[in-house]
Amino acid sequence: MTSWVRLTLPAALAASISSPSYAVQYLTIDAAKKLAFPSASRFVENGGLTWKAQAGDRLLGLFVVDHVIGKHLYIDYAVALDTSGRVMRVDILQYRESYGGEVREPGWLAQFVGKTSSSPLKVGSDIRNISGATLSSLHITEGVKRILATYGSHSR
Amino acid sequence: MEATRVSIRRARPLLGTFVEIAASGQSLDAAEAAVEAAFSAVATVHSLMSFHEPGSDVSRLNRGAGSGAIRVHHWTCQVLEVACDLNSRSGGIFDISVAPALQKLGLLPKVPEVSAPSNGGVIAREGACKQTEGLIPRSARLRARLEGRRLAGPCPGPSFETAARRNRLLPISTLQACRSRASPTSAGGLLGIRAELFHPLESSAGAIQLLPENRVRFADPSVKIDLGGIAKGFAVDRAVEALRRHGIAEGLVNAGGDLRGFGSPSHAVDIRDPREPSHPLCRVALRNAALASSAGLFDPVRSHRASASAVIDPATATPARSIIGATVCAGSCVIADALTKVVMNAGEAAAPLLEHYGSDALFVSASGVVHMTANWKNEVRLAA
Incomplete structure (x- = not known):
């Protein structure tokens, strides 16, 4: 039978503006360009952080890099538009968030890291996975809408 | 001899949140192709089960399944x-x-009309x-x-x-x-x-x-469904399935905190303190299992505090209140996701159901007490 243990928490920590930031680099701009337009032979600068993806002289679409504000910090993302001005894909390039705090019992943590360091995939050890109240991606969605309004008719 | 592996980690805005997929494959191309297929599965789940998109199965059912x-x-x-x-x-x-x-x-708009304008393929809640x-x-x-x-x-x-x-x-x-x-x-x-x-x-x-x-x-036209409490977990499971089908042996899919890891590595997962979401409540070791959490809606732009919960107590038709956050560990993410809603509403009384699904859970009461299933306490470390 499932039983429960109960632990009383200390008072919630006061919000600290100086809490350490957490950042993940998912893709460089160059890597994201190639993933979005694998058949492109070149990317022609189009002003700002936008590029025309071309296969020879044939236009494949437009690649736009933008950022939106996260908590205090920017989230960089890339949008690939096809020649009809539709969104082909949206990739997060770099995610930054003010998120920090220590976990008790560093000895236990060291043991944990040791367990995973022998593994070829370091997803669990050097990367922070976070679960809890869901983060909204609303600002990315709004950003994509702005990009569509700005460039949707320029990708043809 | 172990083959060389390439590990990648990608993120996209899907299901109204950030979906992150990590995979370790035989080559970069193989890993990218697998991750692409996994994102595609998540996008399919989104387009089928969104309450907001007029063409989704959920919207079609809400409009017509009563008749x-x-x-x-x-x-x-x-x-x-x-x-x-x-x-x-x-x-x-x-x-x-x-x-x-x-x-x-x-917390939900009225049932979308067929004629509602599409948002250009951008997915959001x-x-x-x-x-x-x-x-x-x-x-x-x-x-x-x-x-x-x-x-x-x-x-x-x-x-x-x-x-x-x-x-x-x-x-x-x-x-x-x-x-x-x-x-x-x-x-x-x-x-x-x-x-x-x-x-x-x-x-x-x-x-x-x-x-x-x-x-x-x-049963009748007044019935309206919302799969928001379960579809995200299901999407994570379909993404894991897609990665495996593409030969990925180790990976992690995290859809805004509903996540599932597979393969040999153990994944450290921080669980947000529902009282202060920018701080960890605890860290959990996760291996070949899924983890999901429910708490307030955390909008880091408008407020650093979590706002009212979207988990509804069916008995009172109001948001669950006495429990401010719940996390469940289960074999599949669809079950973990759904069980967080039960734990949010039932608290310790959810024990038989957790046991039925071989799941563990913890929840935080408004008074600041963490309740944790006894089996899980060796896997969980509280934050300072």
């Missing part, structure tokens, strides 16, 4: 089967037909934040539930595996017969400490009829 059977994608059918089974096993605590209550609270109070009157069904019969306890209904067999009538009559047979004294089992609060209900199992050939019919 006739509607055929849906077999994934939608699978989710509905799991949802109905959980509804029955939780004595109605898990209920996908609480959409009218969410609409009343302004931003409608969840819009004020739409009063657009949909409280349904007769919800009223009936509020005035309704007292609930019988959990019943030994058909197993999840049985219910998951597709293309046949879900044995609703069996579930209902079973419920009516359950002894009134068994009500304390699952409902426990909150039993006095429960005056439900007509279960969603009774309101939703799953017919052969992936067809679905609602």
Whole structure:
């Protein structure tokens, strides 16, 4: 039978503006360009952080890099538009968030890291996975809408 | 000799949140192709199960399933089967037909019209934040539930595996017969400490009829469903399936905190403190398992504090209050996701259901006490 243990928490920590930031680099701009337009032979600068993806002289679409504000910090993302001005894909390039705090019992943590360091995939050890109240991606969605309004008719 | 592996980690905005997929493959191209297929599976789940997109299965059902059977994608059918089974096993605590209550609270918009403009393929649940109070009157069904019969306890209904067999009538009559047979004294089992609060209900199992050939019919037109409490977990499971199908042996899929890891590595997962979401409450070791959390909606731009929970107590049709955050670890993410809603509402009384699904859980009460299943305490470390 499932039983429960109960632990009383200390008072919630006061919000600290100086809490350490957490950042993940998912893709460089160059890597994201190639993933979005694998058949492109070149990317022609189009002003700002936008590029025309071309296969020879044939236009494949437009690649736009933008950022939106996260908590205090920017989230960089890339949008690939096809020649009809539709969104082909949206990739997060770099995610930054003010998120920090220590976990008790560093000895236990060291043991944990040791367990995973022998593994070829370091997803669990050097990367922070976070679960809890869901983060909204609303600002990315709004950003994509702005990009569509700005460039949707320029990708043809 | 172990083959060289390439590990990649990608993120996209999907399901209204950030979906992150990490995979370790034989080559960069192989890993990228697998991750692409996994994102594609998540996008498919989004397009089928979004409450907000007029063309989704959920919207089609909400518009028309009250007046006739509607055929849906077999994934939608699978989710509905799991949802109905959980509804029955939780004595109605898990209920996908609480959409009218969410609409009343302004957490869901009115049922999207077919003619609503498309948002250009950009996926979002931003409608969840819009004020739409009063657009949909409280349904007769919800009223009936509020005035309704007292609930019988959990019943030994058909197993999840049985219910998951597709293309046949879900044995609703069996579930209902079973419920009516359950002894009134068994009500304390699952409902426990909150039993006095429960005056439900007509279960969603009774309101939703799953017919052969992936067809679905609602008992009456006032029934509206929202799969927001379960589809994200299902999407994570489909993404994991896609990665494995592409030969990925180790990976992690995280859809805004509903996540599942597979392969040999153990993954450290920080769980946000529901009182202060920018700080960890604890760290959990996760290996070949799924983890999901429910808490307030955390909008880091508008406030660093979590706002009101979107988890609705079916008995009172209001947000769950005494528990401010819950996390469940289970074999599949769809079960972990759904069980967080049960734990948010039932607290320690969810123990039999957790045990049935071989799951562990922790939850935080408003008074600042962490309740954790005893099996799990060696895997969880509290933050300072």
